[in-house]
Amino acid sequence: MKIAIPHSLLYYYYFPLWDTFFKELGFEVVDTGPTTKGILDKGSKAAVADICAPIKIFTGHVIEGLNVADYVFVPRFARIKKPEYFCPKFMGLPDIIEGTVEESKGRVISPIINEKNNENISSPKIYEMLTEMFGFSHREIRLAMRKAEEVFKRFKNLMNKGLSCDKALDSYRRGIWEENLKKVKKDGDITIAVLGYVYDVYDSFISMDVIKKLEALGVNIKTFEMVPQEVAYNNLKHYRKRLFWTFSNRVLGAGLHYLKDPEVDGVIHVTAFGCGPDAIVGRFLQYESDVAGKPFTTLRVDEHTGEGHMITRIEAFVDMLRRKKWAKLSEVL
Structure with a gap:
């Protein structure tokens, strides 16, 4: 059957x-x-x-x-x-x-x-x-x-060891588990936290492979599912109350975690047009990014999103992060 x-x-x-x-x-x-x-x-x-x-x-x-x-x-x-x-x-x-x-x-x-x-x-x-x-x-x-x-x-x-959801799925299909997992390499010169529900980030058609496009630009990626649940929720404690939706809290909590992470240079929020919970999560992330002083951008996707538009937004954001990082290094030198 x-x-x-x-x-x-x-x-x-x-x-x-x-x-x-x-x-x-x-x-x-x-x-x-x-x-x-x-x-x-x-x-x-x-x-x-x-x-x-x-x-x-x-x-x-x-x-x-x-x-x-x-x-x-x-x-x-x-x-x-x-x-x-x-x-x-x-x-x-x-x-x-x-x-x-x-x-x-x-x-x-x-x-x-x-x-x-x-x-x-x-x-x-x-x-x-x-x-x-x-x-x-x-x-x-x-x-x-x-x-x-x-x-x-x-x-x-x-x-939790640093594989994105799609790479963990690939490991599952091939039968490669934690005891066989080599240390995840971080070869890029900048690191971006890509936040969003798994069905927005990892659907290669709707998100147009945003993760792979960033990796092709030499970017290290961190995502919400890499953050253990208890860590994500600990970052929500300073709010008077949590959101009503479980994975919205997970995404927001992971975002707050990454905003305090010195390795993370910027944050991208991938969201589907017309998603009510994400409209709230996005505003929280934008506000908290301003407070933390880290660059933030939103990629809003739907069935009409054009690939050219997506690539332009991604390349501009990555270029801005690199210029900002180089400027800081120049000041130190």
Whole structure:
């Protein structure tokens, strides 16, 4: 039996967990692959017009997955940390898909993820609905998830050791873990913290490979998932209250961490047009960057963003950082 996992949204963060879990249960897992213009066009045509680009892309991946698999995996994300929640679109994602993609009826696997404090989303009770759908025993679910959790913890360790999410995914696919991981080289002359949700930063089509473009310019990269959760949240303590959304807090907390990091020369915030939570995160990051005295810029992406515009913005920002750094060195000399 084939199950498709859409190569979109939180795929970039949780794929090793889900991939291992379903394979342990005997499913053939189908990865819908990187976003293409065709996938985006399918999603844009099916989704409501004013929804954000990441959901349109996800919808396109669902359509792609239904063409090659028996079922498609669309979890309902409510929360993984009390009292925070996910964006309402994540909470209603299975309903959005079933309401816009006709062929998805009866073919969507949508466990409800509503945890008080479980970033690993590894509680077997989350996936107990599989016992009713496919007849798995509770023991089979528990053993499969135990293996998946082990894999996911090792995957997160790769990121905490300095690998970006996409490079950690590549290591997972090749079976290269922390004991085989060589020290991450930092050969560039400047370092930029690239902040944003994983589905904005690592979707190579929508972000036009912003990470690779920066690396091609000789830039060292730091991202939010390299910062352990407890470190990110410790940086939020000076606020009277945290934001309502978990990954928004993670991105903001990591941003505050990097603004205090002497190695970081500047910050880029990658955000999708029309994202409500990101509108707030972006303003916080901009304000805190001004206070810290570090250059900050926003790359706002959607399905209409042109590559020329993106490259010009990136090159100008990198050039400005280099000039600023050279000016400081000249003053010292």
